[in-house]
Amino acid sequence: xxxxxxxxxxxxxxxxxxxxxxxxxxxxxxxxxxxxxxxxxxxxxxxxxxxxxxxxxxxxxxxxxxxxxxxxxxxxxxxxxxxxxxxxxxxxxxxxxxxxxxxxxxxxxxxxxxxxxxxxxxxxxxxxxxxxxxxxxxxxxxxxxxxxxxxxxxxxxxxxxxxxxxxxxxxxxxxxxxxxxxxxxxxxxxxxxxxxxxxxxxxxxxxxxxxxxxxxxxxxxxxxxxxxxxxxxxxxxxxxxxxxxxxxxxxxxxxxxxxxxxxxxxxxxxxxxxxxxxxxxxxxxxxxxxxxxxxxxxxxxxxxxxxxxxxxxxxxxxxxxxxxxxxxxxxxxxxxxxxxxxxxxxxxxxxxxxxxxxxxxxxxxxxxxxxxxxxxxxxxxxxxxxxxxxxxxxxxxxxx
Numbered sequence: 001x002x003x004x005x006x007x008x009x010x011x012x013x014x015x016x017x018x019x020x021x022x023x024x025x026x027x028x029x030x031x032x033x034x035x036x037x038x039x040x041x042x043x044x045x046x047x048x049x050x051x052x053x054x055x056x057x058x059x060x061x062x063x064x065x066x067x068x069x070x071x072x073x074x075x076x077x078x079x080x081x082x083x084x085x086x087x088x089x090x091x092x093x094x095x096x097x098x099x100x101x102x103x104x105x106x107x108x109x110x111x112x113x114x115x116x117x118x119x120x121x122x123x124x125x126x127x128x129x130x131x132x133x134x135x136x137x138x139x140x141x142x143x144x145x146x147x148x149x150x151x152x153x154x155x156x157x158x159x160x161x162x163x164x165x166x167x168x169x170x171x172x173x174x175x176x177x178x179x180x181x182x183x184x185x186x187x188x189x190x191x192x193x194x195x196x197x198x199x200x201x202x203x204x205x206x207x208x209x210x211x212x213x214x215x216x217x218x219x220x221x222x223x224x225x226x227x228x229x230x231x232x233x234x235x236x237x238x239x240x241x242x243x244x245x246x247x248x249x250x251x252x253x254x255x256x257x258x259x260x261x262x263x264x265x266x267x268x269x270x271x272x273x274x275x276x277x278x279x280x281x282x283x284x285x286x287x288x289x290x291x292x293x294x295x296x297x298x299x300x301x302x303x304x305x306x307x308x309x310x311x312x313x314x315x316x317x318x319x320x321x322x323x324x325x326x327x328x329x330x331x332x333x334x335x336x337x338x339x340x341x342x343x344x345x346x347x348x349x350x351x352x353x354x355x356x357x358x359x360x361x362x363x364x365x366x367x368x369x370x371x372x373x374x375x376x377x378x379x380x381x382x383x384x385x386x387x388x389x390x391x392x393x394x395x396x397x398x399x400x
Contacts, residue, residue: 044121047093049387051241051252054125055324055349056230058209060171063201063328064178065258065345066186067131067164067380068193075138079399081192085128085185086393092181095121098188113187115180122174126181128394129256129382134165140398143250145352146383149257152365152376161260161378164196169256169347175202197378199260201328201345208324214287214295218263218329218342219373221280222287225295228324239322239356240349242386249397252386254349257357260330260378263343268373279369281308307369313360323356324349343374353381 045053070078088098099111135142168185172178179200186195205217206224217223228235237243242250268276277283277290281304287295289310291303304311315322326347335341350356365371385395 043123044094045123045125047090047126047388048390051254051387052125052127052384053093053387054127054169054171055254055326055384056208056228056236056240057125057171058123058212058230059204059207059326060123060125061173061202061204062171062175062178063204063345064170064175064182064198065167065201065347066170066182066198067167067196067258068189069196070134070137070165070193072192073137073139075140075399077192078138079395081189082128082395082399083393084188086388088184088188089126089181089394092116092184093121093124093126095119095124098184113180113183115183116177119174119177122172122177124170124172124177124181126185127169127171127256127384129167129169129384130395130398131164131166131380131382133163137165141247143247143383145246145255145354146381147353149353149379149381150358152361154365154371154375155379156375156377157379158377161197161199162380164380164382166193167256167258167380167382175200199330199345199378200332201330203329205327205329205344206325208326217327217344218265218331219268219276221276221282221284222295223327223344224325225282225287228322235322236324239351240324242351247398249385249395250383253384254324254351255353255356256380256382256384257346257348257350257353258378258380258382259346259348259376261344261346262341262375262377264373264375265340265342271373278305279309279373281305281310305369307367309364309368309370312363312366312368318359318363321355321359322350323360349384 045057047053072078091098097112097117102110102112102114102117132142132146132148168182170178170181204215206227207215208227208230210229214222214225228239240254242253244251273284281290282288288297289299291300292298299310299314299316301311301314301317311317326349328345330345331340331342333341348357385398388394
């Protein structure tokens with residue numbers, strides 16, 4: 001295929017693309033610790049702990065992500081909602097019905113919607129984060145590192161799919177379990193918070209478990225190679241968990257960047273294999289970096305094209321910048337022109353966005369050749385508090 005052929009195939013929408021920290025095969029020279037097996041399907045992931053579950057937890061197969069806007073400026077009402085959300089989350093992550101269950105007074109709606117009755121926990125995790133506007137709306141001091149993301153060149157962000165006062169990330173191995181969890185939190189929050197936008201995801205595109213085969217994105221390439229392992233405490237402390245530099249309620253927590261990235265699948269599928277591999281800087285079947293033979297061979301930057309995605313996103317090219325990836329593929333029907341509305345829902349956790357996602361995205365936005373095939377169309381940033389004690393609730397230290 002001639003070099004310019006892919007440009008002739010692109011639609012007008014396809015020419016204005018965001019860069020992809022996202023579609024990145026989280027590359028780097030990180031040494032993996034001893035492997036750990038993921039929890040068996042159906043198992044319970046403990047809700048309480050030093051960190052929120054759903055960040056370093058072995059990545060589940062399904063996602064339901066929801067961003068909410070508050071309907072009130074009352075701290076008392078928000079505190080009451082978060083207490084109720086926490087109580088419900090404790091039960092749902094243990095495969096229990098919430099409140100009085102799906103039965104109760106005949107003239108009142110049941111507490112639990114009931115679609116998860118009899119289903120196992122499926123490793124359900126629920127993770128909560130607070131956006132910049134949460135602090136503005138409730139007149140609370142905002143963490144210094146929680147700022148709206150800068151505009152990156154050729155971003156095409158849809159306001160209806162961006163932002164939010166707070167978010168809930170539900171991950172599970174059964175999509176019905178994940179959807180049930182968010183659905184019931186929405187019901188509990190009625191009158192205090194309402195969904196602003198949401199996203200269903202499938203086919204995890206990264207793993208926090210080293211011995212699990214690296215998953216592939218919808219472009220067919222392995223994604224998330226050399227991601228931080230969930231058992232690597234040193235890397236997590238260095239790159240993911242907020243330490244003494246953050247407010248007390250945020251210590252042991254993390255900053256989450258969520259990006260909805262549309263892939264122009266049809267154009268990509270008409271691109272030659274050689275060109276696809278040049279764009280990523282890895283082989284498609286094995287996932288080996290250029291200059292290597294196996295997927296986890298060291299990345300040699302000079303062996304790749306100067307605009308290769310892996311080269312630009314590699315920690316060695318960015319002074320050691322490292323994030324914890326936790327992305328999912330999505331397909332949301334067609335766009336009305338017969339093209340799939342499909343792509344990557346990118347989730348990145350880091351200790352400091354200015355030393356994590358932002359420098360990676362700036363590098364990719366500048367000259368990543370993958371930009372011709374993707375667009376960043378949704379975005380959000382959230383501060384996820386530390387873990388919850390058994391006698392506490394999400395955000396207790398912030399709203400005390």
